[in-house]
Amino acid sequence: MRNILYYLAGILLLASCKKSSVQPEETMETEVAETVNANAAASSPMGNQQKLEFFGYVDVPPSSAFEVYAKAPGYISRIHVLEGTLVKKGAVLGQMESPVYAVWQKELMQAAAEWELQKSRYERLSGLHGKEAISNAEIEAALRDYKSAEADFKGRKQELEAMGFSTGSILLGDFQQYIDIRTSITGMVTEVHAANGQLASPSDHLFTIVDKSHLHIELQVPVADIGKIAIGDVFYFLPAGGTDTLKGEIHLINDAIESTTNTIRVHGHLEEEIHAEQLSVGERVFVTMAQKQ
Known part of the structure; x- marks a missing residue:
């Protein structure tokens, strides 16, 4: 009888040991998740600090975006660039043609000839006026005609130059068939x-x-959170499709509320001006900042 009791006690003890050595599956999954989260927090620039999170977008100053318009009416005859093309200041983007261009250039040459004619006439009459051979009214009329012809020529010349014509070549008789469409800045x-x-x-x-x-980055900060940030605060974000976290700093805080979103625009500078290839203007970004205690 005593041997039977010892045998039963041994079986119960063995079963108890096996049960205590096996963890429930749910408990193991929870521990794995906690480990992953801890590793992610450790790799973040802010570690386990409490974070502020905002949406924003990539932008450039107004002076860095240049819209190119046609400088004269005409037909687009050639296009030399595509979206994404990098161009330098003064590069030709395309060309325009029109039959009226020949008319304008001919009128410039006629205006130049008329100016020279009136100039010679005025100089000749000035000599006669000095000898009192003509009246004051005649010399005044000659001066008026000379100045009018000069203004007409110079006005036409400046107008054509603003359109992209080379007036020096035109006055030598070399007419242009087309005008170039150029960029005034270097960029994309x-x-x-x-x-x-x-x-x-x-x-x-x-x-x-x-x-x-x-x-730069334009942040959209909810009104309720605007008191939690200050100029000089550091923020982080990951570009779309990127693997490297980029860093920036709060530079300006607006005081106007955007009524449609109940947010305030905050201007942030990037830590380094070397991210042009990683970022696209207008790209939406998700920004994180360390919350101050």
């Missing part, structure tokens, strides 16, 4: 609204060029 072509054969006027927006050398 982000928009192309021109098409070959298109009839364009000076009000038509043809290209947009963006200089990405001064990218």
